[in-house]
Amino acid sequence: MHRSGAAMAWNVFKFCTALRGLGSIMILVVLGVVGVTYYSVVVTSYGPALLGGGVGALIALAVLVLFHGLLVMLLWSYFSVVFTDPGSVPPNWRPSIDEERGESDPLTLPDSSGLQSDPSNPRIRYCRKCDHFKPPRCHHCSVCGRCVLKMDHHCVWVVNCVGxxxxxxxxxFLFYTFLETSVVTLALLPHFIAFFTDGDIPDTPGTLATTFLSFVLNLAFSLSVFGFLILHMSLVAANTTTIEAYEKKTTTKWHFDLGRKRNFEQVFGTDKLYWFIPAYLEEDKKRIPCLNGLDYPVRPEFDSEAF
Structure with missing residues (x-):
């Protein structure tokens, strides 16, 4: 039994290592899709149309301006996810409940039944893998090998945890990816239809193949990302994460649900000018503690409970 458990642990470790390696490849895949799309839309399709003059040139200009604007926002958001730490537990962090109870009631570790994840239970949460206390809504990521503040999931596409x-x-990133891939799909639709026509097509076979590939890839990404975006917006509306949504599936009331407006602000902040860019207003970081990943407001009826 001991050997079997050790083998399982080793297999899990190799799987997590493989995921980390896969993530680096996925960044190249993303950049590859962007490159193929750029070639199809700008170099072979709408770039040359600018020289034709007339209504066609105006349409091409509008498509290119929209395409480049969304591409900038997509890449800005994407690399912000890649290079922004999702949040780690500060060294020597201790739950605030210790201060409320005083030195006469020292912190105790959870029992051997496992890690506590249900906020309705006031037991102190502790990660045995990292050997430190866990803040509210914090979870351990086996791929990253550490605890992540308000962890949603580990995403191989960005080689990082989302927290x-x-x-x-x-x-x-999801939002701008959906908009960009939708624009590309519509822009390349006439060329895609022309691919199946019987008439003479001036483009070379290589150009046609690239345009066909770009159309199919962007259509697939548009449909899949749209479903993923709807899922996450529903999570934002309820002020929960993917992990928490699974854990609280039998819970009738969610402690952190503050109403849709406040739930939205817990993620995007209060300044509307910053809602659509991957950055926060400094005042929001001070005004909304949860943006720092450690303190989260709860529904009024649960204010007296400890988490």
């Missing part, structure tokens, strides 16, 4: 400090950037 408290980069969740907004991840959502904006």
């Amino acid at each position: 408290a400090l980069n969740y907004k950037y991840f959502l904006l």
Whole structure:
């Protein structure tokens, strides 16, 4: 039994290592898709149309301006997710409940039944893998090998965990990816239809193949990202994460649900000018503690409970 458990642990470790390696490849895949799309839309399709003059040139200009604007926002959001730490537990962090109870009631570790994740239970949460206390809504990521503040999931596409400090950037990445791929799909639709016509097509076989590939890829990404975006916006509306949504599936009331407006502000902040860019207003960081990943307001009826 001991050997079997050790083998399982080793297999899990190799799987997590493989995921980390896969993530680096996925960044190249993303950049590859962007490159192929750019070639199809700008170099072979709408770039040359600018020289034709007339209505066609105006349409091409509008498509290119929209395409480049969305591309900038997409890449800005994407690399913000990649390079922003989702949030780590500060060294020597201790739950505030210790201060409320005083030195006469020292912190005790949870029992051997496992880690506590249900906020309705006031037991102190502790990560045995990292050997430190866990703040509210914090979870351990086996791929990253550490605890992540308000962890949503580990995303191989960004080689990073999605957590408290980069969740907004991840959502904006989904949003701009959906808009960009939708624009590309519509822009390349006439060329895609022409691919199946019987008439003479002036483009070379290589150009046609690239345009066909770009159309299919962007259509697939548009449909898949749209579903993923709807899922995460529903999570934002309820002020929960993917992990928490699974854990609280039998819970009738969610402690952190403050109403849709306040739930939205817990992720995007209060300044509307910053809602659509991967950045936060400094005043929001001071005014909304949860943006720092450690303190989260709860519904009024649960204010007296400890988490």
